[in-house]
Amino acid sequence: MSKVPNSRKWHRSLTIAGGGRNLMDPRQRIDQALERALGRTTAPGAPPLLAQAMRHAVFPGGGRFRPRLTLGVALACGDDAPELTDAAAVAIEMLHCASLVHDDLPCFDDADMRRGQPSVHKAFGEPLAVLAGDGLILLSFQNLAEAAALHPQRLGTLVSLVADAVGVPNGIVAGQAWESEPEVEINDYQRAKTAALFAAATMAGAAAAGGVAADWRILGERLGEAYQVADDLRDVASDPETLGKPVGQDAALGRPNAVAQFGVAGAVGRLKGLIDEAVTSIPDCAGAQALRALIRKESESFLPQALASYAA
Template sequence: MGSGNRIEAALEVALARAESRSGPPLLAQALRHAVFPGGQRIRPRLCLSVAMACGDDMPVVTDAAAAAIELLHCASLVHDDLPTFDNADTRRGKPTIHKAFNEPLAVLAGDALIVMAFQTLAKSVAAAPDRLAPLVEIYSEAVGAPNGICAGQAWESEPTIDLVEYQRAKTGALFAAATEAGAAAAGHPHQAWRVLGEALGEAYQIADDLRDVAADPEQLGKPVGQDATLGRPNAVQALGLKGAVGRLKRLVSAAVESIPECPGRAPLQAAILEETGHFLPKELAQQAA
């Protein structure tokens, strides 16, 4: 799951479109602050990996799909960090947008990043309409209601939260979109790839819950203990430490086995096993042993 240079180049092209002497400079700065430098870029790398396993016959389409999902992810982080939600001071080891600029700019930057994701698809995939339409549908469903990341955030306003549905929407939606979009970008049927993304998304969320309970905030680049503070559901609270780690391992195995037949199935399986090996810090794995 490499190809980091392709992702950064595609994101640079997308951000450049939002920078103009005629536009508000602080908004442009806030957008860059939200996107660069990035975190693990795991969603766009997953998108690229699936596309390459399927042949990656139109790299310009794949790169646009990868950039778009990272822009959607960055938008969700900007909004998650707002005082009305997590009220976080740091993200990726630096001040959050509302801290570095102000709250109105953070709201607008998150909105602009969502629009930018679809603009990126429109600009780069217009020559392949048979691939553009599925990508727009995949990403629209991953962001909106009833099961996208907006719905995932909305679960936190419900009096009773279904942990599975909450995590499937808040985290799993973009992972599922990443795997489906990778296949769609390469011109392959995409529905069969959803299982892989959903399993990886739930595994990643469990790992994030584990880090929230026990990780070092400086190493993590964001506050810990947020779930307990904000009264949000957490897999460790629901399953216990050993139960959560066991669930994570089962999900990774299921994810690897779910990969549909394609030219690059074996290398993709190996790459996913290597990537998921980094989900859980060693000290947490040792505590659960």
């Protein structure tokens, strides 16, 4: 499994900046919110195998970097509606998990492993994998709508942000669809495939806390692009055991990727530049300084250990 950054330190510093709210460790806070949301799948009359498949897609989970970004931005903005922040973080993570379930299907990557365990279609079969991904997409919006009952004026912005990150023209669906096009420009591909959901994560955190969502778009977009470049580097420099999924997929499937376009050194340079742009874009707010420092610290884990010499 890939190494999970020190989310405890991330949250502790931001809660100081955010007025001491929600002192729970972020991973614990996110996982508890995911558990509550998944409770709907085991309600009387619900298909038990579908519930198991959806849980398998969500737990044990990876680094939860996207929903932690949502929490981090919300805390930097004051986090005055923590239940809505939790729902926004859950929506981001469930949509990410759904995209992984579909991405692993035989019609796309045909991947046997994900996050160090059998992919959903390997564990439960293709029909349930398709339905589990669909179910997670819908559950993310159901949960968000319920949580917004006390803050209905924020719901429209949140739903629009999250939906745009998933659909067309520039969301996850579009990103996946670019893999079926005869030609693709790498920036368009990575912007939709990865950066869109990162942008939604940061903007949703601001919107959930009553902030100006648009002010946080660049942070998410640059971090998303950086994460995708890092993923391209991991695909050529990591091993399956460390990564928790197959490696060499980009080359095997002929996908556009940063390493093929820029070379390893060029991709590492691009990664550094994107992180610099992300940090610089953080708007002034009570938690800005802490958030800038923590994003730099977290981003250190992006570069695979095998390429550490390029970081000098």
